[in-house]
Amino acid sequence: MQAFHVFTKLEGEPMELRNIAIIAHVDHGKTTLVDEMLKQSGVYRANEQTVERAMDSNDLERERGITILAKCTSVEWQGTRVNIVDTPGHADFGGEVERILSMVDGVVLLVDAAEGPMPQTKFVTSKALALGLRPIVVVNKVDKPDAEPDRALNEVFDLFAALDADDDQLDFPVLYASGRSGWADSELDGPRQDLSALFDLVLSHVPAPQQAKNRSSDFSMLATTLSADPFLGRLLTGRVETGVLRAGQTIKALSRDGREIERFRVSKLLAFRGLAQQPIEVAEAGDIVSLAGMTKATVADTLCDLAHAEALPAQPIDPPTITVTFGINDSPLAGRDGKKVQSRVIRDRLMKEAESNVAIQVKDTPGGEAFEVAGRGELQMGVLIENMRREGFELSVSRPQVLLRNEGGQTLEPIEEVTIDVDEEYSGVVVEKLAQRKGELAEMRTGNGGKTRLVAYVPSRGLIGYHGEFLTDTRGTGVMNRVFHDWSPHKGHIQGRRAGVLISMENGTSVPYAIFNLEDRGVFFIGSGEAVYQGMILGEHSRDNDLEVNPLKGKKLSNVRASGKDEAVVLTTPRRLSLEEAIAYIDNDELVEVTPANIRLRKRHLDPHERKRAAKQKEAS
Numbered sequence: 001m002q003a004f005h006v007f008t009k010l011e012g013e014p015m016e017l018r019n020i021a022i023i024a025h026v027d028h029g030k031t032t033l034v035d036e037m038l039k040q041s042g043v044y045r046a047n048e049q050t051v052e053r054a055m056d057s058n059d060l061e062r063e064r065g066i067t068i069l070a071k072c073t074s075v076e077w078q079g080t081r082v083n084i085v086d087t088p089g090h091a092d093f094g095g096e097v098e099r100i101l102s103m104v105d106g107v108v109l110l111v112d113a114a115e116g117p118m119p120q121t122k123f124v125t126s127k128a129l130a131l132g133l134r135p136i137v138v139v140n141k142v143d144k145p146d147a148e149p150d151r152a153l154n155e156v157f158d159l160f161a162a163l164d165a166d167d168d169q170l171d172f173p174v175l176y177a178s179g180r181s182g183w184a185d186s187e188l189d190g191p192r193q194d195l196s197a198l199f200d201l202v203l204s205h206v207p208a209p210q211q212a213k214n215r216s217s218d219f220s221m222l223a224t225t226l227s228a229d230p231f232l233g234r235l236l237t238g239r240v241e242t243g244v245l246r247a248g249q250t251i252k253a254l255s256r257d258g259r260e261i262e263r264f265r266v267s268k269l270l271a272f273r274g275l276a277q278q279p280i281e282v283a284e285a286g287d288i289v290s291l292a293g294m295t296k297a298t299v300a301d302t303l304c305d306l307a308h309a310e311a312l313p314a315q316p317i318d319p320p321t322i323t324v325t326f327g328i329n330d331s332p333l334a335g336r337d338g339k340k341v342q343s344r345v346i347r348d349r350l351m352k353e354a355e356s357n358v359a360i361q362v363k364d365t366p367g368g369e370a371f372e373v374a375g376r377g378e379l380q381m382g383v384l385i386e387n388m389r390r391e392g393f394e395l396s397v398s399r400p401q402v403l404l405r406n407e408g409g410q411t412l413e414p415i416e417e418v419t420i421d422v423d424e425e426y427s428g429v430v431v432e433k434l435a436q437r438k439g440e441l442a443e444m445r446t447g448n449g450g451k452t453r454l455v456a457y458v459p460s461r462g463l464i465g466y467h468g469e470f471l472t473d474t475r476g477t478g479v480m481n482r483v484f485h486d487w488s489p490h491k492g493h494i495q496g497r498r499a500g501v502l503i504s505m506e507n508g509t510s511v512p513y514a515i516f517n518l519e520d521r522g523v524f525f526i527g528s529g530e531a532v533y534q535g536m537i538l539g540e541h542s543r544d545n546d547l548e549v550n551p552l553k554g555k556k557l558s559n560v561r562a563s564g565k566d567e568a569v570v571l572t573t574p575r576r577l578s579l580e581e582a583i584a585y586i587d588n589d590e591l592v593e594v595t596p597a598n599i600r601l602r603k604r605h606l607d608p609h610e611r612k613r614a615a616k617q618k619e620a621s
Contacts, residue, residue, distance in 0.1 A: 219303075501547075
C-alpha cells in the first residue's frame with residue numbers, strides 16, 4: 001500500500017496545483033528522474049521497497065527500456081500538488097506526447113549532457129513551444145565522463161531559436177542534474193545533494209492552471225487518454241478545464257464538431273496520488289482526473305455539464321506515415337499456438353487499439369479477411385503486434401508501405417530527419433548506404449572519442465529494413481535516431497533487399513543432415529527439428545534469386561554405410577530475426593506469420609505455381 005501526505009483544507013480552499021510534463025529524447029533519463037522525484041517527495045514510506053523505473057509499468061516497456069505509454073503521477077511539495085506526466089521519447093509514440101501537452105501548464109525538457117538535443121528533443125520541444133509553454137531545461141547526466149554540459153546548453157538555445165521561440169521562451173531557467181544520483185542544482189559545481197532545486201523551480205516558474213479560477217462555471221473537460229480497468233471498464237483521463245465534477249453526476253460527451261455522443265452517469269472519479277489512482281468525490285478545475293461510466297465517448301471528445309453546448313478545441317495529430325496489412329494466419333501450422341485466429345476477433349482488437357491510440361488508423365480491405373493499419377513507424381507497429389501475440393492472437397503481417405500524398409498533381413512522400421552517431425571508420429559506408437536510399441546529407445561533424453555525427457534527410461521508405469543493416473555495417477556501435485521532417489516530391493525507385501531467400505518445398509520437420517548440406521547456399525533462420533511447410537522462408541540465399549530447397553532430405557542408408565556414423569553434424573547457429581527485424585526484412589510478396597510461440601517468414605503464395613503466376617502478372621502490369 002502506498003503512503004500519501006494528507007493535507008486538510010477547508011471547502012473553497014483547493015490545494016495549489018502545478019501540471020507539468022517531462023519531455024526528452026528516448027533514453028535521456030525521464031523515467032529515472034521521475035523515480036527520484038517520487039522518492040524525495042515522500043511518496044514511498046521510509047522502509048518501503050522501491051521499484052526502478054516505476055512509471056514503466058507495461059511489460060514491453062520494462063523489457064525494452066523505453067516508455068511507450070504516457071503515465072501520470074502526482075507528488076506534494078510544500079503544500080502544492082504537482083501532477084507529473086512521464087511521456088514517451090520515441091517518435092513512433094509521438095501521438096501520446098501531443099495529446100499530453102494540452103493537459104499541462106509547463107514542461108521540464110531533459111537533455112543528455114553528452115548527446116545534446118536529438119531528433120525527438122526537437123519534435124517534442126516544437127510542440128511545447130507552439131502551445132506557448134515556457135520550458136525548464138535540465139541538462140541531465142552531467143556526471144558522465146563524456147559530458148559536455150556547456151555545448152549541450154548552447155545547442156538547446158540554438159534549437160529554441162530555430163523553432164521560433166519567443167523572448168520569454170528563450171529566457172529559460174537551467175538546472176544541471178544527475179537523475180540516477182538524485183540531485184539537481186542551478187550551478188554545475190553546486191552541492192549535488194537532492195532535487196529540491198527542481199521542485200522549487202517548478203513551483204516558481206510553472207504557472208498555476210488558469211482553470212482553477214473557473215470553478216463557478218459549468219463543468220468541462222477534454223478527454224486526453226483512454227484506458228481500461230477490469231472492474232470499472234473504460235476510463236477517460238484529462239484535465240478539468242472549468243467547473244467542478246462530482247462522482248455520480250450525469251454529464252454528456254460532445255464530439256469535436258459539437259455533436260452530442262451520449263449522456264452518462266459518472267460511476268467513478270479517480271485522481272492520481274503518487275503511483276496509484278484513488279477514488280475522490282469532487283474534481284476541481286485544473287486537476288488531472290480519470291472518470292468511468294461512458295460507453296461511447298473517446299479521446300478528443302469533450303465531457304461536460306448537460307447545459308454546456310460548445311466542444312473544447314482538440315490538438316490536431318500528425319498523420320500516420322506507414323501502413324501494414326494485418327490478416328488471418330492461413331499457413332498449414334495455423335491454430336497450433338493461439339486461440340484468437342478469426343478475422344472478426346482480430347478486427348475487434350484493432351478497432352479497440354485505434355480507439356485509444358489516435359496515432360493509429362484501421363481500415364477494412366475489400367476481402368474482409370485483412371485490415372490496413374496505418375501508424376507512425378515500424379517500432380509502433382512492432383509493439384502492437386507483440387502485444388497481440390502475447391494476448392493469444394495469430395496473424396499474418398505484410399511489409400510496411402509508406403503512405404504517399406497527392407498535391408497539385410504531384411506525388412509527395414514523407415521525409416525523415418536521421419541523426420547518426422558512428423565511429424569515424426564506419427562513416428564512409430553509412431554515407432554510401434544513405435545515398436543509395438536517396439538520402440541527402442545535411443551535416444557531418446566530428447565529436448569526442450573518434451565519433452562522427454551525421455544528419456541526413458532520407459525518404460521513410462528508404463529506411464524500412466535499414467536498421468539491421470546499419471548495425472551490421474557499424475559492428476553494433478552506431479546509434480541511429482529518426483523523426484518525421486517534411487513531405488517532399490517522390491524521389492524515384494529505391495533498391496530493396498538485394499538477396500533472395502531459401503524456400504521450403506516440403507511440409508514436415510527440418511532434418512540436421514539436410515540443413516548441413518544446404519548451409520553453403522545461404523544463412524538459415526531456422527534450426528533442426530522445427531516444423532516447416534511448403535512456401536515457408538528458411539533463410540537468406542547467398543545470391544539475388546529465390547531458391548527452393550528440401551530441409552527434410554535425410555541421408556540415404558545402405559548396407560555399406562552405418563546410419564549412425566556421421567549423424568552428429570555441427571550446424572551453424574541460425575540467425576533469429578526479432579519481430580521488427582522480420583517485418584522490415586520481408587519483401588512485398590512475403591508475409592510474417594506471428595503466433596504466441598513463433599515468428600516465421602513465408603511467401604504470400606505458398607504454392608510455387610501460384611507464385612510464378614503472380615510474378616508474371618506483376619511484370620505484365
